Amino acid sequence: MYKPINKRISNLLSVKSLVTLTLTAVFAYMSLAGTISQDFMTVYAIVIAFYFGTQAKKTQEGGVNDEND
Numbered sequence: 352m353y354k355p356i357n358k359r360i361s362n363l364l365s366v367k368s369l370v371t372l373t374l375t376a377v378f379a380y381m382s383l384a385g386t387i388s389q390d391f392m393t394v395y396a397i398v399i400a401f402y403f404g405t406q407a408k409k410t411q412e413g414g415v416n417d418e419n420d
Contacts, residue, residue, distance in 0.1 A: 371402045 362368065378395050381387045 367402060367405075371398060374398055 374395055378387070378391070381391065
């Protein structure tokens with residue numbers, strides 16, 4: 352019963368996820384403060400594209416399957 356939850360938590364604590372979550376928090380703060388630079392937007396867009404690109408690839412290849420793990 353707890354195996355899918357533990358797997359999701361461990362996946363969330365991966366370095367890739369932590370970097371993405373941190374950059375998203377910084378993006379939210381900078382947007383509220385109105386100080387987003389073009390350089391930060393470029394880096395943020397690349398990281399987000401990489402993160403979701405790898406997630407989509409895993410899903411297509413059948414790598415993400417919480418029910419059978």
